[in-house]
Structures are given as C-alpha cells and as structure tokens.
Amino acid sequence: MIPNILQYESKIWATADLLRGCGIKESEWPSFMMPFFALVMIESRLVRMFDELKAEIGEEAWADISQDELIELIQDKGQGYNAYIFEKNQTLKDICQNDKSFDIDFEGYLHGFDGETKDLLGVDTTQGEKFLDIKGVIAKIKAKKVLLGYTKEWSGIDLKPFDNSAITTLEEHIKRRWADISAETAGEQYTPDDVIALIAEIIASKIEDSDRLLKIYDCTCGGGNLLFGVEDRIKVKVKRLTQTFGQDWNDALYALAKIESRFRVDSKIEHGNTLTDDKFYNDEFDVVTANPPYGVSWKGYEKDLRNDKTQRFKYLPSISDGQLLFMQHLISKLNANGMGVVVHNGSTLFSGDAGSAESNIRKWMLDSDIVEAVIQLPTDEFFNTGIYTYLWVLNKNKKRRDQVMLINASEKFKPLKKNKGSKRKEVDEASRLEIVETLTNFVDNDYARVFDKEFFYFNKQAIMLTNxxxxxxxxxxxxxxxxxxxxxxxxxxxxxxxxxxxxxxxxxxxxxxxxxxxxxxxxxxxxxxxxxxxxxxxxxxxxxxxxxxxxxxxxxxxxxxxxxxxxxxxxxxxxxxxxxxxxxxxxxxxxxxxxxxNYQKDYEIIPFHRNEAANRAAIEAFMAKYITKPFEYLENVVGVEINFNKVFYKPEKLRDVGDILKEIRFLDEELKRLEEELAL
Structure with a gap:
C-alpha cells in the first residue's frame, strides 16, 4: 500500500535542521531548500519514468535495446535525462554512500542532466538568470562544511512510489511553508489548497464533457500550484483533455513550475514579465486563472506599459498597484467563450474615484458584460495576510446577460485546528459546493444577491454653486x-x-x-x-x-x-x-x-439609470430635492464601484432600553453593597 505522500512533508522540512545548525537564517531556508527539493523531485520522476518504460517494453525486448536506443527512448519522453541515473545506474543516494568520492560524483551527477534541467537548476550559471541557483547554494553549504550531510538528508527522501499528482500535492504544501517564512515580495500571496479547490469547482461547473482541448492559462503562475492544482481538479470532475500555459518572472518559482510542466502531458511554462513581454501574445484560452500580486508598483516598467502596442490595456491604473493591469491582460487572453476566476484584494472593487483609471476599468468590464460574479472570501484565509480577498468570476458566455451576482462567502468556512501562519480558516468542501450551487442557480439568498450591472454605476455630477x-x-x-x-x-x-x-x-x-x-x-x-x-x-x-x-x-x-x-x-x-x-x-x-x-465647485453622487432620459431626470430630481442654492451644471462622470458593505451590511441590533435600565439598577445595587462591605 502506497503511504500518504504528505507524511513526507515533515521529513523534507527536517532537512532544514542542518541549515539552522550552521547559522543560516530561517528566512533564507527556501533558497537553500528549493534546488534540492527540485533535484529529488526530478530524480524520482525520472526513475519512475524509467521503470514504467521498462515495464512497457517488456523484459525480453528490454535486453535487446542498445544504449543509444535507450537514450533516444528516454529523450523522446521529454521529461529530462541524467547520465548517472540511466547509464551508470546511480542515484543521489548511491553517490552519498562514498564520502571520499562524493565531491567528484556529485559534480558529475549534476552535469549529467540534460541542458534544460541544468539551466533550471542553475548548475553552470556564471551570470544572468540563475533560476534555482544550485551552484551558488552548494558553494555556501560547502563553506559551512555540511554539503555531504545536507545532500545525504535529501537523498533519503524517496518519492519514486508516487505519481505526478501526488508529488504536485506535496510540492504545494512545501511551497506554502516556504511562502510562510520567506520575506516575499510585497503583495505576493500563495494560494491555499481550499481556494484552489473552490476556483476549480467554479470552473468545472461551467465546463461540459467534450473531446475538445481545454486550454488553461495563468499569467502569474509562480511555482504552478494554482495552475496545476486547477487542472488536476478539473480532470477529476470533467472528461476533457487539458493543456496548461503559464508565465512568471520569479526565477526560482518559474524553474519549479517549468520542471513540473515537463512531467505533465501537455504544458508550457515561460519565463518573463507578462505585462511587458507576453510569451503567449498570439494565444487565446478557454480558462484563465491567476492570483496576481497585490499593491505592487509597476513604476519600474512604466515606460514600456505607456508605449504598449498590444491594446490589452484600456486604462492604466495607479502606478502603486498593478492588479488591474493583470485583470485587463487576462480578459484579453479569453477566447470567444472563455471564462476565468481571478483572485484580488479589495482595492480592485472600489479604489479610484469616478473618472479614474480604476473606475474606468471596472466600467469597461461591466460595459463588456464579462463579470458574472464577485465572491468575498473569509478573512484569515491566506498564509501571510488576514485581509478579505475576492474571486472575480469572468465569463464571456454568461447565461444572465447584464447581471452580476455578489456572494458574501465571508462566513462560509471551517476553523483550522492548527493555524498556518495567518491562515486560520479554510473554505471546506461543503461550503465550496454550496457557493458553486448558489452561483449556478443565480438567485438571491441570505448571502448572495443578483443585480443589474448598472446598480454598481453612479453619477458624479459636478455643479458650480453660487453661495x-x-x-x-x-x-x-x-x-x-x-x-x-x-x-x-x-x-x-x-x-x-x-x-x-x-x-x-x-x-x-x-x-x-x-x-x-x-x-x-x-x-x-x-x-x-x-x-x-x-x-x-x-x-x-x-x-x-x-x-x-x-x-x-x-x-x-x-x-x-x-x-x-x-x-x-x-x-x-x-x-x-x-x-x-x-x-x-x-x-x-x-x-x-x-x-x-462666491462660487463653489461641488460634486453630488447620484444613482445611475441605464436610460439616458431617466438618468437625466433622476439627476434633476436629486438637485431639486437637496440643492437649495443657485447652481450651474458642470461635467457629469459615471463611475463604478462594487461595495460589499453597502449590500450586506447588517446593523448591530440595539438592546432594549428596559434591559439596559435594569442592568444599570443591578450595577448600582451591587456598588452600594460593595461600599457597605468596605465600611464595615
């Protein structure tokens, strides 16, 4: 019986004991662990692939295969190659047995990989892209005189019994712990398993069994946990062939995702800044998903975006937060019937006044009728932030045209028995299914409301008052x-x-x-x-x-x-x-x-009406009711914001006055009694 792979999580994490012992800071552990985890992951999959190939060919035919034919067969798989494993029949564990020849053998083992694997691991890196930078990590560990011991710890982790899906699950858990302790770039959030499962459930609910290929894309894929997690869960729910596409510009995370992609049937992962160098500029996709960084400045590549010729960006938001740049990019990648689920924080809902780029982007999205729903998730759902997060459900093939559903799922969770960093809650399976059912039914209930899209529009009417x-x-x-x-x-x-x-x-x-x-x-x-x-x-x-x-x-x-x-x-x-x-x-x-x-410019916020004549009449009625001074109309700007508090706010129920007076009388009597006791 194959054991649960998550039992290996603690064993993998125990390799950090040596790092702690030689004075390496905890925040630096991920950079030391990533390349060795990748090494073990690659080796286990190559050995498993080798064994499967042998079983597929059969023992008799296997004996007649020449070394050159074997190498060709392995290379045709496209999953990588290692001369030590396939030609010398030696694994990392074998190399660690002989401490006298370890340094030479380990060097040969690393250089025995195919060119792409060596590039991703950073075996021969001198300058430029380092990706996992195993060469630099080895130099640092060697200086601490623990290279053999550290490598031996990793070589004892045998992942060969597990298939790709199981190893991916383990990888997600390990990467989550790295994300929890490392000093990540501001705004980058690792997507937890339960949120990935909810996203996959939403997507699967809108996909039918078919022979047609389903193309899935993540423009900020990181290590691939969201992209591959969604793919694996969709394949369980729906009979469809899938192909994944991802891009990220973090060297180490891209390398992990790229390595993972090679052990999947059809996956393409590219390295680079999606906003300035879209590697899939000619592609459109059936499904898009992403958890782009929150509140991160795009000042470093402002010139490139202002000169962008792709027409992806209808408006450029505040330079301090690029979330809505990624949103516009993802919408541009949807095919005619495409849909997607994108994770954002609250700023994309309401930042920016009417006429601002942020408001105009939201208006463009609603005008295009591409927003099907917005789902508010519970607080304390992510590992290194306690804020509210939101799922934007995009759909070019909406059944309910010109309507948007808001789902307040902030109470749809189960408390964790043990906190994981800032993560104290999870959207459990029952809650996930309930949320998806609510979205599918698309009718009001106690935590969800359906609105005509214009509900989120408002007039910002400028007037010149004469005091x-x-x-x-x-x-x-x-x-x-x-x-x-x-x-x-x-x-x-x-x-x-x-x-x-x-x-x-x-x-x-x-x-x-x-x-x-x-x-x-x-x-x-x-x-x-x-x-x-x-x-x-x-x-x-x-x-x-x-x-x-x-x-x-x-x-x-x-x-x-x-x-x-x-x-x-x-x-x-x-x-x-x-x-x-x-x-x-x-x-x-x-x-x-x-x-x-004495003139004074002022602005009035007035509900919006789809019909132009009705909208003008509403503005005039508002002015007649609330403005008593002489005034002239100036420009009117239509803004858009999505305010969950406005829709779902429930005022605290006030206590009965009689109950309050009764409590005051009780407290007065209690005070008198205490005073009498003190006087005795």
Missing amino acids: VDEQGRTFASHLKEDQTSLKLKPVKLENGERTLTEFTITKYDLERFSSLLEVYEQDIKPFVDSLDYKEQPLVVMTKEAMYSFDADQETLIKEALGQKEALGCGRIVVKAALKKATKTQPERIEITVELTP
Whole structure:
C-alpha cells in the first residue's frame, strides 16, 4: 500500500535542521531548500519514468535495446535525462554512500542532466538568470562544511512510489511553508489548497464533457500550484483533455513550475514579465486563472506599459498597484467563450474615484458584460495576510446577460485546528459546493444577491454653486450680464494689522527699497497672500466708498456717506503682480482689487439609470430635492464601484432600553453593597 505522500512533508522540512545548525537564517531556508527539493523531485520522476518504460517494453525486448536506443527512448519522453541515473545506474543516494568520492560524483551527477534541467537548476550559471541557483547554494553549504550531510538528508527522501499528482500535492504544501517564512515580495500571496479547490469547482461547473482541448492559462503562475492544482481538479470532475500555459518572472518559482510542466502531458511554462513581454501574445484560452500580486508598483516598467502596442490595456491604473493591469491582460487572453476566476484584494472593487483609471476599468468590464460574479472570501484565509480577498468570476458566455451576482462567502468556512501562519480558516468542501450551487442557480439568498450591472454605476455630477448670504442674496445680482466681477480702485487696504496705501511701486521707490523684487516678495506679497476675507477684517477704501465682508451675515458690505448696504454673498479678491516696463510705463508692482460672487465647485453622487432620459431626470430630481442654492451644471462622470458593505451590511441590533435600565439598577445595587462591605 502506497503511504500518504504528505507524511513526507515533515521529513523534507527536517532537512532544514542542518541549515539552522550552521547559522543560516530561517528566512533564507527556501533558497537553500528549493534546488534540492527540485533535484529529488526530478530524480524520482525520472526513475519512475524509467521503470514504467521498462515495464512497457517488456523484459525480453528490454535486453535487446542498445544504449543509444535507450537514450533516444528516454529523450523522446521529454521529461529530462541524467547520465548517472540511466547509464551508470546511480542515484543521489548511491553517490552519498562514498564520502571520499562524493565531491567528484556529485559534480558529475549534476552535469549529467540534460541542458534544460541544468539551466533550471542553475548548475553552470556564471551570470544572468540563475533560476534555482544550485551552484551558488552548494558553494555556501560547502563553506559551512555540511554539503555531504545536507545532500545525504535529501537523498533519503524517496518519492519514486508516487505519481505526478501526488508529488504536485506535496510540492504545494512545501511551497506554502516556504511562502510562510520567506520575506516575499510585497503583495505576493500563495494560494491555499481550499481556494484552489473552490476556483476549480467554479470552473468545472461551467465546463461540459467534450473531446475538445481545454486550454488553461495563468499569467502569474509562480511555482504552478494554482495552475496545476486547477487542472488536476478539473480532470477529476470533467472528461476533457487539458493543456496548461503559464508565465512568471520569479526565477526560482518559474524553474519549479517549468520542471513540473515537463512531467505533465501537455504544458508550457515561460519565463518573463507578462505585462511587458507576453510569451503567449498570439494565444487565446478557454480558462484563465491567476492570483496576481497585490499593491505592487509597476513604476519600474512604466515606460514600456505607456508605449504598449498590444491594446490589452484600456486604462492604466495607479502606478502603486498593478492588479488591474493583470485583470485587463487576462480578459484579453479569453477566447470567444472563455471564462476565468481571478483572485484580488479589495482595492480592485472600489479604489479610484469616478473618472479614474480604476473606475474606468471596472466600467469597461461591466460595459463588456464579462463579470458574472464577485465572491468575498473569509478573512484569515491566506498564509501571510488576514485581509478579505475576492474571486472575480469572468465569463464571456454568461447565461444572465447584464447581471452580476455578489456572494458574501465571508462566513462560509471551517476553523483550522492548527493555524498556518495567518491562515486560520479554510473554505471546506461543503461550503465550496454550496457557493458553486448558489452561483449556478443565480438567485438571491441570505448571502448572495443578483443585480443589474448598472446598480454598481453612479453619477458624479459636478455643479458650480453660487453661495448666498443669510437673506438668500448673492453679489451676482449687482453685476451686468457680461460681467464676472466688479473692479475697484482702492486708495487704501487694511487688514486689521497692517495698512497698505501704495498700489503702484515704481523705480522712484528704489530710493526706499533696495530691490523691487525684494519689495514684492518680502513686503507686499505676504500682505496679499495673508488676506482672507472670512477671517480677517479686510477693508478696501476707494474715493467713493468703503467695502468689507460681514462674516456673521456672510455678505459684502458697502459703506458710503454713513449708509451701509448689504451687497450679498461674495468675495474680495486682492492680487499683486510684478509688471515689466513698457513703452508707456516703468517697471512696477500693481495691486488690484475685485468684488466677485462666491462660487463653489461641488460634486453630488447620484444613482445611475441605464436610460439616458431617466438618468437625466433622476439627476434633476436629486438637485431639486437637496440643492437649495443657485447652481450651474458642470461635467457629469459615471463611475463604478462594487461595495460589499453597502449590500450586506447588517446593523448591530440595539438592546432594549428596559434591559439596559435594569442592568444599570443591578450595577448600582451591587456598588452600594460593595461600599457597605468596605465600611464595615
């Protein structure tokens, strides 16, 4: 009976004891363990492939095969080659038996691999791409004088009895622990098994048995756990031939995924930055899935993206977060009937105001009717973050056109018996099936709602308000039809602290001031800049009248011949400008004063209606109900956000007042009793 492969997880992790013993930091363990895990994984699969090939040919025919024919047969499998294993019949465990020849044999063993395997392991690396960098790791371990012991620990891990699927499962668990302890790039999250299972269930629910090839793509595949995990689970649920495609630019994770891909029937893994160098630019896929990094800047390749000619990116989001770049890329890779499930954090739902790139991307997605559902997962679901995460379900072949379902699965989980880093919960099988059934039925229930897509749209209507005083008056009533302001010719300005009486300073004034610019910067400009008609008692005096602003009544005041007149709400605008000399006037500083109406730009958020006439009517009805001041319409921008709190928020039930009073009386009596006891 073949044992459960996960029993080997602790044995593999025990190899790190030697690393701890020679002072290597825990955060560095993954870089030391990855190449040796890959080595053991490759060897076990090559030996298994060799045994299967032998059984397939039969013992009698096997005896007649020449060495050259054997090599050709093995190479035709496309899974790799190793001269020590196939020609000398020696494995890593055999090499570790002789400590005297170990160094030479181990070097020969590593160089006995085929060229691609050596590249992925980093056997001959001198510069450039190192991938798993086994050469560098060996040098460091050798310096610690534990290379033989460390290699021997790994050679004792025998994975030969297990098939590809079982080894992939083990690999996922090991990579998860690496992700948990390593100082990963900000925003990179390892996708846990239960989330992979949920994604696979969603995809499988929309796929039928067929002879047609199913092409599955992950644009940020990492070590392949999500891509291959989805493939394996789909094949259990649906009778379909599958082909996987993935790309990643992390050297070590790409190498692990590439090695894994060679032991699968049909898989292509490429290395590079998907956003700037799409290795599958001519391909479209039936299924896309990804868990792209959260909140990671794309500033390092901003120029490339702004000059991108592929037309993948309708809008470029904030440079501090590239999630929606990956989303747009994935949508561009879907074929005519393609679908996908993409993991994001909450920022893709609501970041950016109306008119921003983020809002425009969401609007473009909903306008294109490609979003079928968004599913909120529980917190504490991932290994190194406790935040809410969301599954975007994309579908070019939606049955319910122009509708989107929100599923609040935040309570659909089972607590883990033992925490795994930040992961304290898992979406168990019963919950997964329930979520998929809800999505399939596409009707409201207590944790899911179906909306017309326009529910998520909103109008951001800009208006220009004309502020009025307590009597509802505005200074605009004192202006002629073509006027925007009333210009004054002041003889004196006072702001309660200083008085300014000189309004045109010429070269004559240089006898009193060493520099005209110095006067402007150090004397007049601070005076003008400090003026605030609402806070300082600014008084403007002309030959005819005196003007000020009454903050209590919010109105401009004109005083002439002892009579005060309220002019309505407005502003006193004072400006100073340095003017160059002209033919008729010398170089000078000019101060101007104007009275203007008090305008204020404002924005109103108003529900959106699909019909243009109905939408305009809704905006006008909103304004009539809520805006009491005179205003003019400015631009209207339609934004999109998806707000789970708005839909699923349940206010805390308030306690009955009688119960609260009863509790207060009880506490009062308890306090009196305690006071009496203390007095005794």
